[in-house]
Amino acid sequence: xxxxxxxxxxxxxxxxxxxxxxxxxxxxxxxxxxxxxxxxxxxxxxxxxxxxxxxxxxxxxxxxxxxxxxxxxxxxxxxxxxxxxxxxxxxxxxxxxxxxxxxxxxxxxxxxxxxxxxxxxxxxxxxxxxxxxxxxxxxxxxxxxxxxxxxxxxxxxxxxxxxxxxxxxxxxxxxxxxxxxxxxxxxxxxxxxxxxxxxxxxxxxxxxxxxxxxxxxxxxxxxxxxxxxxxxxxxxxxxxxxxxxxxxxxxxxxxxxxxxxxxxxxxxxxxxxxxxxxxxxxxxxxxxxxxxxxxxxxxxxxxxxxxxxxxxxxxxxxxxxxxxxxxxxxxxxxxxxxxxxxxxxxxxxxxx
Amino acid sequence: xxxxxxxxxxxxxxxxxxxxxxxxxxxxxxxxxxxxxxxxxxxxxxxxxxxxxxxxxxxxxxxxxxxxxxxxxxxxxxxxxxxxxxxxxxxxxxxxxxxxxxxxxxxxxxxxxxxxxxxxxxxxxxxxxxxxxxxxxxxxxxxxxxxxxxxxxxxxxx
Numbered sequence: 001x002x003x004x005x006x007x008x009x010x011x012x013x014x015x016x017x018x019x020x021x022x023x024x025x026x027x028x029x030x031x032x033x034x035x036x037x038x039x040x041x042x043x044x045x046x047x048x049x050x051x052x053x054x055x056x057x058x059x060x061x062x063x064x065x066x067x068x069x070x071x072x073x074x075x076x077x078x079x080x081x082x083x084x085x086x087x088x089x090x091x092x093x094x095x096x097x098x099x100x101x102x103x104x105x106x107x108x109x110x111x112x113x114x115x116x117x118x119x120x121x122x123x124x125x126x127x128x129x130x131x132x133x134x135x136x137x138x139x140x141x142x143x144x145x146x147x148x149x150x151x152x153x154x155x156x157x158x159x160x161x162x163x164x165x166x167x168x169x170x171x172x173x174x175x176x177x178x179x180x181x182x183x184x185x186x187x188x189x190x191x192x193x194x195x196x197x198x199x200x201x202x203x204x205x206x207x208x209x210x211x212x213x214x215x216x217x218x219x220x221x222x223x224x225x226x227x228x229x230x231x232x233x234x235x236x237x238x239x240x241x242x243x244x245x246x247x248x249x250x251x252x253x254x255x256x257x258x259x260x261x262x263x264x265x266x267x268x269x270x271x272x273x274x275x276x277x278x279x280x281x282x283x284x285x286x287x288x289x290x291x292x293x294x295x296x297x298x299x300x301x302x303x304x305x306x307x308x309x310x311x312x313x314x315x316x317x318x319x320x321x322x323x324x325x326x327x328x329x330x331x332x333x334x335x336x337x338x339x340x341x342x343x344x345x346x347x348x349x350x351x352x
Numbered sequence: 353x354x355x356x357x358x359x360x361x362x363x364x365x366x367x368x369x370x371x372x373x374x375x376x377x378x379x380x381x382x383x384x385x386x387x388x389x390x391x392x393x394x395x396x397x398x399x400x401x402x403x404x405x406x407x408x409x410x411x412x413x414x415x416x417x418x419x420x421x422x423x424x425x426x427x428x429x430x431x432x433x434x435x436x437x438x439x440x441x442x443x444x445x446x447x448x449x450x451x452x453x454x455x456x457x458x459x460x461x462x463x464x465x466x467x468x469x470x471x472x473x474x475x476x477x478x479x480x481x482x483x484x485x486x487x488x489x490x491x492x493x494x495x496x497x498x499x500x501x502x503x504x505x506x507x508x509x510x
Contacts, residue, residue, distance in 0.1 A: 022407035023437040023510045029405070031435045033380040033415040037428040037495070044425075049380035051413060055437070055509060058406045090407050197403045199382075205404050 022090040025057035026202050053199035059189055060088040060207040061095060061178040063215040070171055070218035074269060083215065085178060094185040098177050168223040168267035177214045180206075225267030226274065226332070233258045235348065255351045258293075264340040265332040276327045276345050282320040283352050286312070289323070293348040296330070299341045307345070375421025376428070376495065385410035385506055409509050410441060418500030428491040430503055431459060434484055438507035442481035447489040447503030454479075455486035462488050 023029075029052065036046045065071075065083050087093060130136035180189050191206040237244055238254030249255065261278060265271045280289075289312075295304035307328060315324040327345050335341035383399035390396070399412045415432065419425050430447075434440050445452045453462035456470050456479045468479035489503045 027437055029411070029435050029437060029509065031380065031382065031413055031432065033378060033413070033430055033432045035376065035378045035415075035417055035428065035430050037376050037425040039375070039421065039423045039425055041426070044376070047376065047378040049378045049415075051380040051382040053382060053402065053405055056404045056406050193404050197401075197405075199402075203404050205406060 022058075023055050025055050025091045027055045029053055029055060054202055055090065056193070056203040056205055057091050058089050058205050058207060059091070059093065059180050059191075061093075061180060061213040062086040062088050063097075063176055063178050063213045065215060065217055067217075070220040072222050073219045074222055083176065083217070089180070092183050093189075094181040094183050096179045096181060098179070168221060168225045168269070170221045171218055175214050175216050222268045224265050224269045224271035224332070224334070226271045227264045227266070228276070229262045229264070230278075231260045231262070233260070251351060253351055256348055257351055258346055258348050260344055260346040261327075263330075263332060263343045263345075265335045265342075266337045266340045268334050268336070270334050271332045274330045274332055274343060276330075276343075278325045278327070278345075279315045279317070280323045280325065280349070282317075282322050284323060284349055285352065286323060288349045288352050289325075290348040290350070293346070294327075295346050296327075297342075297344045297346075298330075298332075299335075299343075300333075304344070304346060375423070376417055376419050376425045378430075379416045381414050381416075383412040383414065385412045405509060407509050410506055411438065411509060412444075412504060412506045414502055414504045416500065416502035417495070419495045419497055422497060424494040424496050426494045428495055430489045431486060432488070432505070433459060433486050434507060437510050439510060440481045440484040440487065441506040441508060444506035445487050445489070445503070446505070447491075448501060449493050450489040450491050450503060453488050453490070454484045455488070456483045457485065459486040459488075462486070 031051045032048055033051075034046055034048045037044055063083060063085050085095070085097065087095075181187060182189060189204055189206060191204055193203050193205040195203060197203065232251075234249040234251060235256040235258050236242065237249050237252065241250055241252065244250070251257070259278070259280075261276050263271075263274055263276060291310075292306075294307040294310045296307050297304040309328045311326040313324045313326065315322045325347075330343045332343050333341050382402065384402040384405065386398050386400050388396050388398050397410075399414070402411075405411065413432070415430055417428070417430070440454075445454075454465060454468055455462045456468055465479070468483070469476050470479045470483050471477075487505055491501070495501065
């Protein structure tokens with residue numbers, strides 16, 4: 001099932017959360033007809049006949065979401081999609097609500113970029129509403145227990161999603177299933193509407209031949225997508241090659257080289273605390289670095305400006321000791337593949 | 353003696369009349385009214401034996417009666433309170449050779465729908481089907497010996 005179909009299904013499943021009070025099951029509907037007449041102009045004793053029956057039990061839950069789908073969620077930040085579970089039955093009932101996101105072909109979550117990617121995972125925590133539109137984290141609803149008696153009122157259920165393994169624009173589809181139970185929370189309901197109808201006996205009618213309602217929802221992850229690119233550009237050559245230019249310049253001792261680290265954010269969330277660490281080639285020593293050329297340029301301010309606070313240390317790789325430069329942290333605003341936002345850090349060295 | 357004969361005659365007539373009380377038999381049945389859509393899209397209603405009765409279902413009541421006595425029955429009136437937890441379906445009351453009237457005050461007074469009014473928010477407004485509390489059929493011709501007839505109406509279960 002393609003994701004668009006899932007969304008269509010999700011939207012189609014949206015049912016009004018308005019609950020209308022209906023005649024409670026087992027209510028007696030009593031109809032009495034009374035006939036009066038005369039014979040030879042004399043009143044006769046009236047006759048009365050009843051046609052009585054009891055209202056049967058309708059079982060129907062409606063699960064919907066008032067959140068536009070797919071709901072945007074931020075990686076690593078638990079957020080909530082508000083679902084509305086409504087008991088449209090004419091009886092108090094218990095329910096069990098269980099999430100599913102792994103049924104192949106139906107609930108498989110996918111990526112907006114690669115709809116064959118089912119390797120991602122998503123975790124759920126369901127909470128009851130605290131009555132004020134916020135989750136009551138002490139009342140987590142698990143698929144194995146946490147029965148709650150529903151009356152003819154809405155119940156807000158919070159779906160907490162922590163997509164901590166997701167990438168920007170990944171889409172996760174999930175199915176919530178509601179199953180109705182007797183008010184003891186343990187006895188499954190049995191549809192006996194196919195039995196012979198008896199006026200004074202309550203029958204249980206599971207609407208749509210099912211004792212549950214499902215809702216297909218989806219979330220779309222918004223995250224930063226950060227890439228790093230490092231370039232080395234020869235700025236000048238020493239004699240006797242100092243007349244060369246462009247591609248003809250040589251990476252020879254005495255050549256001035258501009259190192260640039262270009263950090264791109266193509267994701268739909270800002271990337272914060274971007275820390276760039278550069279471990280220089282073993283051959284480059286402290287005296288080769290021109291510390292006056294530490295600069296940074298951003299998409300918003302493309303003209304490089306001098307950086308202060310660059311920390312110089314060392315990194316041992318094997319038996320070699322390299323110079324390690326740690327640059328100040330930056331925030332890169334949200335971008336896109338077509339319009340990436342960048343931070344470019346640069347400095348110059350003279351090749352030994 | 354003449355007085356005694358008159359008295360006995362009157363008593364005999366009275367007994368004769370009283371004996372007739374059970375001779376118009378009444379039957380009251382509930383049906384489930386189901387809308388059927390034909391292949392060409394035409395919709396019609398069928399009154400079916402109930403298989404289940406749920407809120408929102410339409411219930412049809414058929415009240416039939418026949419004269420099994422030896423005298424014509426006259427002034428036949430059938431009165432039927434709308435059952436609690438139901439609402440009358442506008443236009444559903446029918447009965448051959450009957451005058452149909454409705455009440456909004458529990459059967460104290462009856463009138464045609466166009467003449468039924470209720471008080472709502474301090475104003476006198478036309479009653480709607482939902483306001484009806486009783487329906488009444490008055491046969492406008494005698495029911496002959498051996499004859500039968502019926503009336504009907506429908507309600508929605510709230």
